[in-house]
Amino acid sequence: MAITDDNRYDNKGPKILAVLWTLTGLTTLIVSARIYIRMVVLRNFGIDDHLILISMIFGLAYCGVTTAGVSVGYGQHADYLNEKDLEMAILLNTVSFLFGILSFTIPKVAVTAMLNRILNPGRVHKAILWLLVGSAATVSIICILILFTMCDPPKALWQISLVAKGEATCKSPWILINYAIFTGALSAFVDLYLAIYPTTVLLKLQMSLRKRIALCAALGLGAIASAMAIIKCTQLHGLADKSDYTYGTADLVMWTNIEANVVVIASCIPTLQPLLEIIFGKRVFGSYSQGKGDRYKGSDSFPPSSYNRNKHSNALGKDDLGFTNLTNVTGKDSQESILPSNGSGKQNTFSMGHIHRTDDVIVEYESSSQQGAKKMGGPYAPKVAQTGGHPTVSVDVPICAIFLALFIAGAASHMTLFRRNLARGHKFIPSAVTFGFCMSRIVANIIRIAWTCRVTNISLAIASQIFVAAGVLLLFILNLLYAQRMVRAVYPGIGWSRPVSLAFKLVYGLVAVTIVMVITVVVQISYTLNTNTLRIDRDIQLYGVTYFAIISFLPLPLVLLVLLSPNRKRIEEFGSGSWIAKVLLVTLVGLLLCLGASFRAGTAWMPPRPITNPAWYHSKACFYIFNFSLDICVVAIFLVGRVDQRFFVPNGSSKVRHYRGSDDNEKDMRTAGGASNLRAQDQKDLESLKSSVSRDLAEPK
Incomplete structure (x- = not known):
């Protein structure tokens, strides 16, 4: 910012203090309420509560140190301050x-611990949750290390005169x-994922829509923290x-504090249910049928640490959220709770020591990467035009925000279907x-939004280019997989043969x-900048986009092969619905994917154009239509x-090489079919006997 006589004495210090202490005060109040509920009311203070308390302490330390900085001139122009x-x-x-970094990193660990406690995910999903949060924590720790190792010696970070003197x-x-x-x-x-995941579990519960919406809103407030991070x-x-x-x-200091406080507040809101009941006299997320008196101490809704619960159960239902049906326990009415204690009172979480050990390894790797980058040189700005061009705030941010919301909805919907089907044994x-x-696509x-704000950041x-190009391959593979299943059903001898199966595996x-x-x-x-290396790289890129275009096109001839089958009456059925619907679905998706892949391949094969003279196919409209829209x-x-x-096909179909289910099911079907034939034959014999008797009675004696 250019300093003039008009803005020389601008001071953001009061604004910083107002934002920091207002939000931090509110956060402290909410965390205090959470601690009171968990320690005094429920007597079930878990590891997630400890982590939130630690995060609040770091937040207060952040405010205290920043306040001290403002008192010596932080928030004012540097020219106005003495050395x-x-x-x-x-x-x-x-x-x-x-x-500040620790204050918005630690709450993510607390939220993950809470979700594992109340939603009780399976082992695989639990590992995914901890992997995501562990990665975020590790990356944040590395960021701190990079911050304090930017200068040699480190004191040159604040003693800027050392660099000018050549001493650092x-x-x-x-x-x-x-x-x-x-x-x-x-x-x-990570914040967005932690906000979406509970929704996929809660939407399938057998409860009123109002309760489900309230629960989803309470556990999904992390989406706001995601926006703050952006x-x-x-x-x-x-x-x-x-x-x-x-x-x-100065603005960075304020937004760091805002993000940290929003994460903490979002993690505390779901735990305030008992306090809301005390204030309003009724449950917000459930219903009570108990009489007066102490509703929480000794309540079956919040069982003690000895409460027996299968922590690794994959079954979906009310127990996944800790909703306990008291009819099965005490003979009373049902009682719902969002925050019961876990089985042993312990949290299945990583120790802080484990995270630090991981950090050490990654720090060494990062250092090596930086040294390698220095030897290579760059990164260099592209000299040729690319589809979409340089993003702009006025155009790209609103469009990306819309697609962000659409893909969030798509992620939640498909994960909900997956979990519902899994609960029914339909994997x-x-x-x-x-x-x-x-x-x-969310990433x-x-x-791309971040790149829009820093358009010169190569x-x-x-x-952005990598994530745009790589993600769509999953759709190519899925559509080809659906076409492969249709071919196997129509041509089982060919589709299940080892050479054809091996060919598909090689393609994947x-x-x-x-x-x-x-x-x-x-x-x-x-x-x-080596011209020979750039030529080789371009050849590999052309091969890649061409191969991907071929993969997107493959389902179409396979569907045509299915339609031309002369053995339509002997098709091996799988899944539900008509074959026409299957054919239309794969064909429509194949056409859309092939359209996008063909556009990308065609534009890649066109002669490169200078970045100052892009073609029509380099426009933003083409970028969003042939990528995110399709x-x-x-x-x-x-x-x-x-x-x-x-x-859907039965589990283990690839081993038995058919879609008819297990051998036991086949045997049962054959037995049932045989019994049916016997009954039909008996009925036929009975009808024949009746006809014979009728003729005998009709003949004159």
């Missing part, structure tokens, strides 16, 4: 970021900014303003894969190898077309 106050303000601000060296601030943007994007993704990423550029650091980073993995595709839109441009494997090659060359193109249409078709019902 001593300037160095002290920068020192306090640097230290405050340590507490500092790395480019964009190293920290780029990594912080990545950290913020991952943090936003906004915070747009303020990270202030770290590069070394000439006016105390004024340029349909493609629904989970579609959920994974939606999550990849792609978040990164690293974000590379990440080559897709994985090709995407790795494409991602590698996309990164390498930005880090080299993708969300396919996701919607899979959902509305209920592929989970139409293309």
Whole structure:
């Protein structure tokens, strides 16, 4: 920001203090209420409560250190401060970021512990939750380490005169900014996932719509924290303003505190149910039928630590949320609770020591990567036009926000279908894969929004390009899988043969190898100026987009082969619904995917154009139509077309090489068929006997 006589004495200090202490005071009040409920009312203080308390302490420390910084001039222009106050303000601000990062990282661990306690996910999903949160925590810790190792010696971070005197060296601030943007994007993704996951479980419960909406809203407030993390990423550029650091980073300080407080508040809201009942005299998320007196102490709704519960159960139902039916326990009416204690009072979580050990390993890897990047050079800005061009805030942010909401809805819908089917013993993995595709598109839109705010950031441009190109392959594979199942049903002798099965496996494997090659060359193109290397990279890119276009087209001839089958009466049925619906669904999806892949392949084969003279197919309209628009249409078709019902096949079909179910089922069917034939023969003999008797009676004697 240019400093003039009019803004020389601008001071953001009072604004910083107002935002920080207002939100932190509210957060402290809510956390105190949570601690009172969990310790005094419920007497069930868990590890998630400890983590929230620690997070609140870090938040208060962040406010305290920032307040001290404001008292010496932080929030004012650097030119207005003397050297001593300037160095002290920068020192306090640097230290405050340590507490700020921890204050929005630790609550994610607490939320994960709470979700594992009240939703009781299966082992696989529990591992996914901890993997996501552990990754976010690890990345945040690395961000802290990068912050304090930017200069050698570290005191040059705040004693800026050392660099001018040549007594210290500092790395480019964009190293920290780029990594912080990545950290913020991952943090936003984790917050969003933790907000969506409870909804997929709660929507299938047998309770009133009002209760389900209330529960989803209570456990889904983390989506707001995700939005705060994205906004915070747009303020990270202030770290590069070394000439006016105390004024340029003021907004970043406020948004860091806002994100941390929103995460803590969102994690505490679901635990305040007993307090709301005390205030309003009724349950917000459930209903009581107990008499007067102490409703919580000794209540079956909040069982003690000795309460026996199968923590690894995958069965879905009220017990997944800890909703205890008292009719089965005490003979009283049903009673619902959102926060019971777990089986042993212990949380299945990682120790902090384990996380620190992981951090050490990743820090060493990061250091090696940075050294390798220095040797390679770059990243370099692209010199040729690309589809979508450089994003702009006025156009790309609103569009990406719309697609972000659509893919969030798609992810929630397909995960809900997957879990509902799984509860009925109907394991349909493609629904989970579609959920994974939606999550990849969510990340792609978040990164593109971040890139829009930092349009000159080449690293974000590379990440955006990779996520846009890689995610759609999941849809290619799914549609090809559905076509393969149809071929096996119509031509079982060919479709189940080992050569054909091996050919499909090779196709799927080559897709994985090709995407790795494409991602590698996309990164390498930005880090080299060697013309021969660039030529090889372009050849690999052309091969990749061409192969992907072929994969998207393959289901169409397979469907045609199914339609031309002369043995339609002997088709091996699978799933539900008519064959016409199956054919139309795969054909429609194949046409949409082939359209997008063909457009990308065709534009890639066109002669490169300079970035200052793009063609019509490089426009933003083409980018969003042939990428995200077609993708969300396919996701919607899979959902509305209920592929989970139409293309479901019995488990273990690939081993027995048919879709008729297990051998026992076949035996039962044959037995039932034989009994039916016997009954039919007996009926026929009886009719014949009746006819014979009738003729005898009709003959004259």
